[in-house]
Amino acid sequence: MNPLVWISNKLMRRPSCEEVNRFLVEYVEGLLEGETRDKFEAHIKSCKCCGPYLDDYRTTIKMAKTSYDVEVPEALIDHTLEFLRVRMNDA
Amino acid sequence: MEHPKTNVTSSKLDIDALLAGSPDEFEKLVRQESARLFRIIARLIGNDIEAESVLQETYLQAFLRLHTFRRESKFTTWLYAIGINLARAQKRKLSRTVPLDDQDIERMQPAFSRGMYRDKPESWDPQKIALKNERKKLVHEAIDLLPPDYRTVLLLRDIEENNTDDVALMLEISSGAVRVRLHRARQALKKLLDPHFS
Numbered sequence: 001m002n003p004l005v006w007i008s009n010k011l012m013r014r015p016s017c018e019e020v021n022r023f024l025v026e027y028v029e030g031l032l033e034g035e036t037r038d039k040f041e042a043h044i045k046s047c048k049c050c051g052p053y054l055d056d057y058r059t060t061i062k063m064a065k066t067s068y069d070v071e072v073p074e075a076l077i078d079h080t081l082e083f084l085r086v087r088m089n090d091a
Numbered sequence: 092m093e094h095p096k097t098n099v100t101s102s103k104l105d106i107d108a109l110l111a112g113s114p115d116e117f118e119k120l121v122r123q124e125s126a127r128l129f130r131i132i133a134r135l136i137g138n139d140i141e142a143e144s145v146l147q148e149t150y151l152q153a154f155l156r157l158h159t160f161r162r163e164s165k166f167t168t169w170l171y172a173i174g175i176n177l178a179r180a181q182k183r184k185l186s187r188t189v190p191l192d193d194q195d196i197e198r199m200q201p202a203f204s205r206g207m208y209r210d211k212p213e214s215w216d217p218q219k220i221a222l223k224n225e226r227k228k229l230v231h232e233a234i235d236l237l238p239p240d241y242r243t244v245l246l247l248r249d250i251e252e253n254n255t256d257d258v259a260l261m262l263e264i265s266s267g268a269v270r271v272r273l274h275r276a277r278q279a280l281k282k283l284l285d286p287h288f289s
């Protein structure tokens with residue numbers, strides 16, 4: 001069965017904290033729709049655990065995003081092409 | 092590769108010419124993909140100097156294996172898969188820290204009893220996050236502790252912001268497996284950061 005259909009069937013009643021947690025990736029990705037999403041949001045809004053947990057979960061993603069600076073060397077492409085000119089002729 | 096051109100990046104890659112071994116097309120590939128591929132490799136290895144030689148090796152491997160490309164994914168996805176594998180092998184060689192293992196990750200997931208959190212999750216203080224000046228370093232070090240499979244998914248998905256299906260193709264696993272690993276990686280990362288931000 002399509003996992004999203006399965007999720008929707010399962011969440012027809014009020015989802016538990018465990019179910020909210022299990023589908024946080026889908027929720028954050030915007031894959032939950034309609035009634036399923038509404039029930040999810042109603043739970044998150046009223047739950048002392050899931051609301052703050054979602055905030056921190058999003059903060060974790062945001063902080064991960066900015067924690068790895070990489071500077072691309074200016075001569076990267078020239079070096080790479082030069083390396084390949086030599087090695088591809090050998091190959 | 093005899094005639095370097097400066098404007099080759101502007102047009103779309105001709106996959107048929109590329110697979111037929113056209114040097115101009117291969118040069119175009121290098122010009123188009125190097126910056127992004129370098130960032131992925133550098134982040135996976137954690138060392139920019141090493142990343143440059145792994146990038147070069149990635150193109151060479153791709154060139155030598157052009158005949159094995161099956162058109163089941165985008166060509167660039169196939170190229171990235173080669174780069175990711177080489178980068179992970181290099182990281183294993185260079186790594187001095189022992190990363191967490193699957194059981195550690197399991198222990199770091201929230202526990203539930205009858206559908207409810209067994210312990211109320213630690214919640215973070217936004218002021219602590221804002222004021223922490225070594226925040227970036229803390230997060231970076233915590234990500235480095237994740238087991239390679241989890242770290243790779245987090246890098247490709249949350250840091251490089253590829254979509255889930257592309258990450259699945261690059262790693263040759265299902266999209267469902269990407270989502271499960273991503274969720275567990277994020278929750279473990281949160282747990283590692285709890286002592287600093289709660």
Ligand SMILES: [Zn+2]
Pocket residue numbers: 016017020043047048049050051
């Ligand atoms: Zn809840």
